[in-house]
Amino acid sequence: MIEFQAVTKQYDDGTTAVRSLDLRVQDGQITVFVGPSGCGKTTSLRMINRMIDASSGRILIDGKDIRESDPPLLRRGIGYVIQQAGLFPHRTVLDNVATVPVLTGTPRREARKRAAELLELVGLPTGAAKRYPAQLSGGQQQRVGVARALAADPPVLLMDEPFSAVDPIVREGLQEELLRLQAELAKTIVFVTHDIDEAIKLGDKVAVFRQGGILAQYDEPSVLLANPADDFVSSFIGRDRGYRALGFLTASGLNLGAVPCVRFGGTAAAAKSQLEDGWAVAVDENNRPLGWLSAARLSTVGDETEVTDGLLISGGSLYHVNPGQDTTSGSLRAALDSALSSPSSHGIAVDGSGAVVGCVRAEDVLAALSAARDAGKVPS
């Protein structure tokens, strides 16, 4: 456990970066420090591995004051991932990852073996090991950075805006990767970001900092969304707070309605006969949804016409009944969004293999929300 006790950081020119911070980071969890620029989140992070030393107060790791440790030795037991990765350009990817084990005395061959395992763990192809950082893309470099931080198997991982410098699609992939890794490794992670959505997505607990280094609120994301401590937190969280909070409520109790499924490639006449309320879902041979068929569209073509791409109306988002690791796609939010974004106002529910299992209506979701409130499952 990492503990901040009345930690303050003040610079010579008078600016206070962190003001009397009291905070406990739990083991095995992802704790996110989030806030606008100048709020002290990065400074606080960098005080944990003594890249910056506090002006006053103490920081304890597992009960021991970090000031008693020699900084380089302290840091070898803490993983550190930064925004631009900071990979050594003159070493291969493999040797980059093996840096800390070699530093702590592991024989090079063994260190390299471990490095290779880690590269696989973070999802890099085997060919990457022999390459040099300059030959990798930004996202790949970040993965190497994470692998490097994990190499000595440190219990604590510090991550300073690690995904901010890559494009949104790559970023999402990296975030998913991190959650998957964490499910396997259960490290104590302190993660800094300026993006509240990233904080809510990744954090088991989120610490919101205000400008001037003041901690505004420290709670689970669902509590944050339901009960922001003050105007600053609520405006920092942004709009659609209520909608986003639905992402933390599971939709597992939701009743699904039936929805007509039409095989792709059949005739228009056959399709028309299966419509209910003027709508049906076109599916492939594995029952996976391909799009919607509407009475309006079908009436514009002859009865013998084959049901092809041109006739399909693209559907909305999907609600996953068995979401596995990604709980958000099985939440009330996903269910509600599938209904709202569907052209027929019926959201499509799919199972683990992607096959259609039923449909969802917005009114059903709101009813489920009401039931959850009554059962005391909604934070307030």
Place this chain on the structure above:
Amino acid sequence: MSWAADHVGLILSQTGTHLFLAIVPILLGLIISIPLGWLASRYRVARAILIPLGGILYTIPSLVLLVVLPLILGTQLLDEINLIVALTIYTCALLIRSIADALASVSDNVIASANAIGYRTSGRFFAVELPLAVPVMFAGLRVAMVSNISLVSVGALVGIGGLGQLLTAGFQIYNTPEVVTAIVAIVVLALILDGLLVVIGRTLSPWAKAARAGATA
């Protein structure tokens, strides 16, 4: 340094010659290097020929050039032309590379917007690319200027005038004050001209100064 005080006239006249011999190659070098540098920045073949060629010529010591050039140019050994050509060659080797790099560094965005505004290639070159290339170009120019001033003195070894002649004279009659005076004069000259180039460079690129100020603000 009484020697210096007694020989002001000599010092000044040699300085004049020295300056002339150092500056003319810079001017000639600029005239030759800007178009060639532009070629090298645009066309891979030009770059592949000019830059390595410049590198090779730059490797040849000045004394060697001063001996070989009379044969190629058909001049006498002590003709000032040899020195001017030699220094022009060095200046070009430096500047072509500097200018090629500078022009290549003008960001694609800027070029795209210039085209979108409606500039033709030549207009764009003079109005946009060249001015933006000035800071990097001047870095190379300063190096060329300072080393030219130093190299002119080598000319004295083959009978060419300039402050170098104070050096050789100071050697032959074992006159240390004359040697020191010459060295000091050369260094001071170089620093003055370097400073001048910095001022000119900054005047020609006021945006760079603003960028500097903005960065430190």
Place this chain on the structure above:
Amino acid sequence: MGQGGKGGGDGMNIGSFFTDPTNWSGPSGIPQLTAYHLYLTVLAVVIGAVIAIPVGAFIGHTGKGSFLVAGFANGFRALPELGLLILFVELIGLGVVPVTLALVVLAIPPFLAGTYSGVNNVDSAVIDAARGMGMREWSILFRVELPIAMPLILAGLRTAVLQVIATASIAAYIGTGSLGYFIFLGENTRNYTIMLGGAIVIAVLALVVEGLLVLVQRLVVSPGLRSVRQRRRVVRSSSVTPSTMDVETAGGTSSS
């Protein structure tokens, strides 16, 4: 000074310089003079490197004293080679010491500029990551900064070698037994052929040595550093292997 004979016969005569056996043997033969020339070069370059590289690395790593590099770099470039040679000879006397001293003074600035800019240009994210991993300062300098700075340090080496070879040629004016001997002999005896021969030998030496150093540069520099992109500098570098001219413009212009 000598006129230097001209005319169409020189092409034939230059061959005679190289076929004349007296030019190949004895204390003023080409092999002997080349050996001494190289000896002077290696000596000055090594001493210059030993002095300047640590200083440049220290200034680049800590940032303290960077005015030294920026401020003095241009000043050093202005120092006339001939002037230094003559001055030191007059102060110290003839012999190898004054010449070596002058050569070392001229070799220092390129190493200083190259090492400083090489170390200084290392991406600060890389250094931050190194520190965050638990590397000690010494380790960071030797295992991270200097290897990454290698391209520019080697460019500095090439510039220094070039400068020293050129100045060593000139040193024959004051009596040093370098390859410049032929040039001044020819000048004093009004024999242009000998001058030309000497000049050609020096040119060949310079080109061969530079060529070898380029090879060394290619071999020693990590493949990961091949596409060197330097901060604040051109995005597309003219050559993948930084050359002597890169050092010239890199080191002394940080004040511009």
